[in-house]
Amino acid sequence: MNERRQAASTSDGVVLLHGISRTARSFRRMELALGDAGFATLNLDYDSRRKALDALAEDIHRPLDRFAQGLDGSVHFVCHSMGGLLARVYLARHRPARLGRVVMLGTPNGGSEVADRLKNLAAYRAYFGPAGQQLVTRRDAATSALLPAIDYEAGIIAGNRSVYPITSMALPRPHDGRVSVANTRLEGMADHTVISTSHPWLVRNAEAITQTIAFLRDGRFAKMR
Known part of the structure; x- marks a missing residue:
């Protein structure tokens, strides 16, 4: 697991959690923008394709706890795709004493219909691993128990464009x-907004970055012209 930390003048920090099959590099543009906005950052790599969500939550606990303990202020979370589910599992188990706000970008909180279609395919199971089986819309009791109701401020950013013509056929518009x-x-979410971009580009889209920073500061998304 790689850790990337950027010091800042503020007392608040942001933990970034990438999506399944991605790496911390996917969050680099967001990380730099958060640093420029005055936040300390911890951009974590984790083995998204090798373990289930509960095991991944334990994997990230030590570096995340160390980061949170080193802050004078709150620790926020910014998460892409499955990273948002990982944050929910983590916060249910290891909630920081000074938890701030959580932004989820394209997180399948209600599951993904694409995972429903592909979950039984050998290639899908081999590539996406145990966590890939937890992305379905009909979760088993064990997975549901990992994701209890939230009681913290969460802002959710969704995209409404696709660069995947095949998988798009499995999704309701x-x-x-x-x-x-x-x-x-x-x-229980505090706010929700939709922007014109596709799933993989949510982490680097200029409007998504602006809205992420707005929510971390104000607890709501900005009204864009």
């Missing part, structure tokens, strides 16, 4: 090619 906008929603 609007969607980002991997997750329907409806399934990004989460009961």
Whole structure:
């Protein structure tokens, strides 16, 4: 697991959690923008394709706890795709004493219909591993127990464009090619917004970055012209 930390003048910090089959590099543009906005950052790599969500939550605990303990202020989370589910599992188990806000970008809070279609295919199971089986819309009791109702401020950013013509056929519109906008929603969320981009580009889209910083600062998304 690689850790990338950027010091900042503020007392608040942000943990970045990438999506399945991605790496911390995918969050580099967001990380730099957060640093420029005055946040300390911890951009974590984790073995998204090798373990289930509960095991991954334990893997990230030590570096994340060390980062949180080193802050004078709150620790926020910014997560892409499955990274948002990982954050939910982690916060249910190891909630920091000074938890701030959580931004989820394209997170399948209600599951992904694409995972429903592909979960039994050998190639899908081999590539996406145990966590890939937990991305379905009909979760078993064990997975549901890992994702209890939230009681913290969460802002959710969804995309409504796709660069995946094949998987798009399995999704109800609007969607980002991997997750329907409806399934990004989460009961108890503080705010929700939709931007014109596809699932993989949510982490580097200029509007998504602007909205992420707005939510971390104000607890709500900005009204864009």
